Amino acid sequence: MTRTVLVTGASSGLGHRTAQKFLAEGWNVVATLRDPAQWSGEQSDRLLVQTLDIRDEASVAAAMTAATARFGRLDVVINNAGIGLFSVFEATPHTVIEDLFDTNVYGPMRLIRAALPVFEGQGGGRIVNVTSNGATVPLPLQAAYGASKAALTTFSEALAYELASRNVQVKVVEPGFMATTNFFAATYKRFETIPAPEAYLPFVQKQLAAFDVQPPAGYFATEDEVAATVLTAATDHSDLFRFRIGGDTLDGARARQQSDAEYDAWRNTRFMTD
Template identity: 65%
Template sequence: MLERHEDHRSDKDVMTSTVLITGCSSGFGRRAVTRFLSERWNVVATLRDPARWSGERSERLQLCAADVRDENSVAAAVATATERFGRLDVVVNNAGIGLFSVFETTPMAAIEEVFDTNVYGPMRVIRAALPVFTRQGGGRIVNVSSGTATVPMPFQAVYSASKGALYNLSEALTHELAARNVGVTVVEPGFVPGTEFFATTYARFESLPTPEAYQPLVQATLGSYSTTPPPGYRATEEEVAAAVFDAATDRTGRLRRRVGRDSENLGRARGQDDTGYEAWRREFFTG
């Protein structure tokens, strides 16, 4: 059995480490930049348009134009990290897009865009970073997935499929890369309301066709997102950023970090045997 990766860097090393974070124009990515900077890390923050950056400025922050859908753009971002700071210790694959839609009428172009960003994008970043990690003797990959990778939700068939693919990629890589001292961790937030990501996802939904037959379930599903859960049930952007930082500095080889009690509950449900999970799934989606 392959051993889990353990991070043996000293506290001094951690303070001078460099992280590259994708998708930093808003949300989790922007919050993660702030968290890493507060911990005295060097940060390369990628976004398609650096002019959109509205976070803090620092001599330890390098903004970099990059699109994870473009292999050359990704390679240039990784090169920027090593040229500016001399090394690259962690990559955080945070860039992603959501999709809430009826699968039957979702255009293939929209499906391909989701997979190109949420699955192939992280693959491009990882492949660009691995030669750097090999030269340095190790590194860490943090992939931001979703609670829907554990329990897929209605009208998120494509999004859930992409995040499930990212999780499976990550788990497989923990074995492949262990001997090269490269660790892989997945962060799985639950639903985080009030974010630009959710607003953009909803706007995309409104632009796609929704057949009348699906309307009752669509409205019921959307209504579930607007309910007010108990305090602390849903994660905040800051909590997700904290989980990303914890994953980047992990010393235990832990594969998965769930953020938010909703994501934790999905994990517990999925941890049942098939009979127990089937009973939970029927009650959760029809109760």
């Protein structure tokens, strides 16, 4: 029996590559995006390109109905859609933060709630939520973004306990920076619309300068590598909950395994500026 996966945020970047990865592996794929005209991948009788705005419950319900009507079942939901935010918190309008959480946290919650009756009706399923290394190690100028991804991670872990008895597994994929996507460019464009107060400018300039420091080749994961990790999480039957990928993510995870004093010394050396 051919398995079916629904991928959110499939218009570009990781979501697009993930949808293509599953399609190449022989899955039925429901590639969802706000504007189906933006789909630029191959066409297939195993592919449904479907409108979905995860901020809108009616849109979520319609996508779920379309997916099951087309393929008869749904085995995996991948919550990939999300937005970044790089800004000084004090200067960030609350409406911007609300939109961030509506997309990064409440959106996955809406989709999961819509998928659960389908999973329960067929005897089980799988949820894979894409978070961020910022959920493990909060990063400068990403307080709100890191909070949204940490919320999604914590929600996912707690939900995994609830759904285990329903034969629904929950996994989290935690990538770091992906230089091969336009996620940072889109995030930086949003940053330019939220001017930093003058008092923060020295700090902001030092943080921006840090982006110019190039790590060793292969340190950051590519979208292909992260898409492969998402596929692994979607097909893994072990008790492993979190799938980390990328040198920056792994460095942060190792730092977190130290004592509190050692971790604080590490993060202060790495991120704090005078």
